[in-house]
Amino acid sequence: MLPKKNLFALVDCNNFYVSCERFFSPKLEGKPVVVLSNNDGCIIARSEEAKQIGIKMGVPAFEITSLLEKNDVAIFSTNYALYGDLSQRVMSVLSQFTPSLEIYSIDEAFLDLSGLITNTTKYGTEIAKTVKQWVGIPVSIGIAPTKTLAKIANHVAKNEKLSTQVYDLNNEDKFNTVLESVPVLNIWGIGEAYAGFLYKHGINNANDLKNCNEKWIRKHLGVVGERTVFELRGVSCYPVDNNPQEKKDICFSRSYGKVLEKYDDIEQATTSFAVYAAEKMRHQKSVASAITVFVMTNRFAKGPQYVNGVTINMPVATNHTSEIIHYTVIALKKLYRKGYKYKKSGIIIKDLQPEGQLQCALWDEQDRERQQKITSIIDATNAKMGRGKLKYAIQGSKRSWKLRQEKLSPKYTTNWDELLDIKI
DNA sequence: TCTGGGGTCCTAGGACCC
DNA sequence: TCTGGGGTCCTAGGACCC
Numbered sequence: 001m002l003p004k005k006n007l008f009a010l011v012d013c014n015n016f017y018v019s020c021e022r023f024f025s026p027k028l029e030g031k032p033v034v035v036l037s038n039n040d041g042c043i044i045a046r047s048e049e050a051k052q053i054g055i056k057m058g059v060p061a062f063e064i065t066s067l068l069e070k071n072d073v074a075i076f077s078t079n080y081a082l083y084g085d086l087s088q089r090v091m092s093v094l095s096q097f098t099p100s101l102e103i104y105s106i107d108e109a110f111l112d113l114s115g116l117i118t119n120t121t122k123y124g125t126e127i128a129k130t131v132k133q134w135v136g137i138p139v140s141i142g143i144a145p146t147k148t149l150a151k152i153a154n155h156v157a158k159n160e161k162l163s164t165q166v167y168d169l170n171n172e173d174k175f176n177t178v179l180e181s182v183p184v185l186n187i188w189g190i191g192e193a194y195a196g197f198l199y200k201h202g203i204n205n206a207n208d209l210k211n212c213n214e215k216w217i218r219k220h221l222g223v224v225g226e227r228t229v230f231e232l233r234g235v236s237c238y239p240v241d242n243n244p245q246e247k248k249d250i251c252f253s254r255s256y257g258k259v260l261e262k263y264d265d266i267e268q269a270t271t272s273f274a275v276y277a278a279e280k281m282r283h284q285k286s287v288a289s290a291i292t293v294f295v296m297t298n299r300f301a302k303g304p305q306y307v308n309g310v311t312i313n314m315p316v317a318t319n320h321t322s323e324i325i326h327y328t329v330i331a332l333k334k335l336y337r338k339g340y341k342y343k344k345s346g347i348i349i350k351d352l353q354p355e356g357q358l359q360c361a362l363w364d365e366q367d368r369e370r371q372q373k374i375t376s377i378i379d380a381t382n383a384k385m386g387r388g389k390l391k392y393a394i395q396g397s398k399r400s401w402k403l404r405q406e407k408l409s410p411k412y413t414t415n416w417d418e419l420l421d422i423k424i
Numbered sequence: 425t426c427t428g429g430g431g432t433c434c435t436a437g438g439a440c441c442c
Numbered sequence: 443t444c445t446g447g448g449g450t451c452c453t454a455g456g457a458c459c460c
Contacts, residue, residue, distance in 0.1 A: 037428035038429065044429095060427040085441085108460075189459085190458085191458050191459085193456080193458085194458085218440075365441095400433095431460085435457105436453100436454095437454095
């Protein structure tokens with residue numbers, strides 16, 4: 001019996017953040033639109049029209065103000081509450097088309113279609129049509145026998161501006177020609193460093209890499225590179241992972257809206273980040289026994305630079321906010337040096353383990369039951385009334401670190417007060 | 425004036441053990 | 443004079459992803 005042939009679809013939302021904003025402002029259809037990163041810093045999403053007038057991904061917005069103004073580009077601050085919610089809706093629609101769905105990122109998912117369908121293009125078109133109709137977000141779909149090839153097929157679907165938004169690289173007679181058109185840098189798993197190495201050796205496109213000796217690739221790019229070669233040949237090395245593990249690390253960091261110098265301001269910011277990180281940790285029902293706190297000055301500024309981090313091993317694995325704050329402050333006091341202009345800080349919670357198999361220390365001085373009650377009450381209140389309604393005193397009330405978000409759209413779908421108001 | 429944030433996996437090398 | 447060797451575990455850092 002022949003082994004079951006693998007078949008993967010990669011569904012990718014087109015210019016996702018822009019599409020989310022457009023869905024609630026249809027008058028922006030056909031116009032250039034961009035979405036900015038936190039603090040209204042860099043361009044992180046562009047509509048087709050914005051790409052066409054030469055706006056590059058990742059450039060700082062202040063560097064291209066005249067270009068933005070001249071072309072009357074609609075600009076939005078990032079609105080994760082909105083994008084996250086629409087993402088969930090897209091994923092929920094996709095889950096109806098496969099028994100095995102892997103949510104790969106906020107705007108992408110792999111679907112395992114092995115043995116499921118015969119007419120791939122028809123099926124893909126049906127998926128795209130349904131998502132557009134039910135959630136209002138346009139998607140592109142690549143279909144192929146491995147994930148790496150599905151990624152490539154997806155790029156083709158996007159670049160060729162196919163009317164169907166679906167490209168099937170499975171049994172494609174132009175297979176080699178398509179691969180030849182893909183520079184190695186555009187292959188999933190090949191970044192700047194590996195691409196530089198490959199170009200130096202005359203390996204320029206996906207077809208070249210496919211034909212490489214895998215032993216030689218393994219020697220220079222490691223096992224990940226070797227798998228990429230196999231995947232390009234149609235040998236699947238990465239199955240669809242529909243059972244996401246809990247996160248192993250949780251990080252919460254932000255650049256401040258302006259530079260801060262006083263210890264108290266930095267403490268208020270960083271303990272606030274610690275509070276959010278602890279919320280995330282409880283949300284996935286994990287505990288941790290180590291945290292790293294870090295601070296940094298503005299790496300783009302001329303003045304003296306200071307970047308440093310301190311890791312603290314806590315005596316007992318915990319997810320209680322008060323304890324996390326306690327150790328964050330200890331770390332911060334070690335880190336702080338007077339005289340620097342701080343721009344960013346954050347906390348990384350490491351070595352997360354499932355709650356419940358908690359190891360008790362011999363001299364545990366904390367009243368854990370009481371803490372448990374307090375954190376549950378705070379979590380429940382904030383879930384209901386909005387993040388930050390109940391705060392710890394140390395977080396302060398000034399929010400001098402507050403992000404700049406001058407072009408924020410409403411939280412149309414997650415906040416009753418910001419629902420779209422339609423006047424008839 | 426203004427330059428994002430949050431992850432994963434792999435590997436080399438040090439620490440430690442017998 | 444001659445100064446083991448092999449295994450495991452952990453961590454930091456590199457490379458990649460969105």
